[in-house]
Amino acid sequence: MTPTTAPAAPAAPLKRVKKSKLGWNVIGLLVFVIVGFPVYWMLNTAFKPAKDAIDPNPHFFPTTFTLDNFRRALEISDFWGPVGRSLIVSTVVVVIGIAVGMLAALAISRFAFRGRKVVIVGILAVQMIPLVAMIIPVFLLLNDLGQYDKLTGLIITYLTFILPFTVWTLRGFIVNIPKELEEAAQVDGCTPTGAFIRVVFPLLAPGMVATSVYGFIQAWNEYLYALMLMSQQNQTATVWLGNFTTLHGTEFAPMMAGSTMMAIPIVTLFLVVQRKMAAGLTAGAVKG
DSSP states (O other), X not given: OOOOOOOOOOHHHHHHHHHHHHHHHHHHHHHHHHXXXXXXXXXXXXXXXXXXXXXXXXXXXXXXXXXHHHHHHHHHSOSHHHHHHHHHHHHHHHHHHHHHHHHHHHHHHHOOOTTHHHHHHHHHXXXXXXXXXXXXXXXXXXXXXXXXXXXXXXXXXXXXXXXXXXXXXXXXXXXXXXXXHHHHHHHTTOOHHHHIIIIIHHHHHHHHXXXXXXHHHHHHHOOHHHHHHSOXXXXXXXXXXXXXXXXXXXXXXXXXXXXXXXXXXXXXXXXXXXXXXXXXXXXXXXXX
């Protein structure tokens, strides 16, 4: 008997797979270019001379680098005051939002109580309301409470639309943590609180980091409420950028320099927590 050889695998499916990967790579590169071009143009304008920023024939690649736009941005109005206020507001909103949101998410996902579904639906319904529709009620309420033109009033306002998202997101992470882990810890002698701190909290940390970064970015970049609820003396960093538009026009190069300086805290935060954030965004994607 002569040995039989296995038939060679067809090459056509392999070629189709390679073409499919190439197509997805091209689409991914195209999306990256579309998303990244505004950032590149911001940096390009920030470091080019001011006269080149208003050139009707712009150059996609800078020919001259200068730091005069950053100096001009700092001269137009106070920069560190608005940035400091934005950092205070964003940090406090994240801390309170995570603390309250984690407890609320734990209650919704771990305990059965009357009206639980109503609470969940209410959280979703709140996120569907356009923020612009609440400006007048929020203004009147803060004015009655004596919180108009105060950082505490702005913090309370930001919590109203960041907290629902925080609760809903953390609930998803907690649901993906098996209850059996807590029950096993309680069998070993832990109290319910101890089981949460020792078992659930470490597993929830990546999700908390991802949610915190989102909340920080939302509070840092918010413009409309900061403009309506804060005076010129207590303006935040986003409102500060409006100072570059004057009666004589818009100074685009200093504005882009200011935008670059405003982006530094967000980029720094992302670089510090990128590993935890990536783990939080993919948590629960794979079971078993």
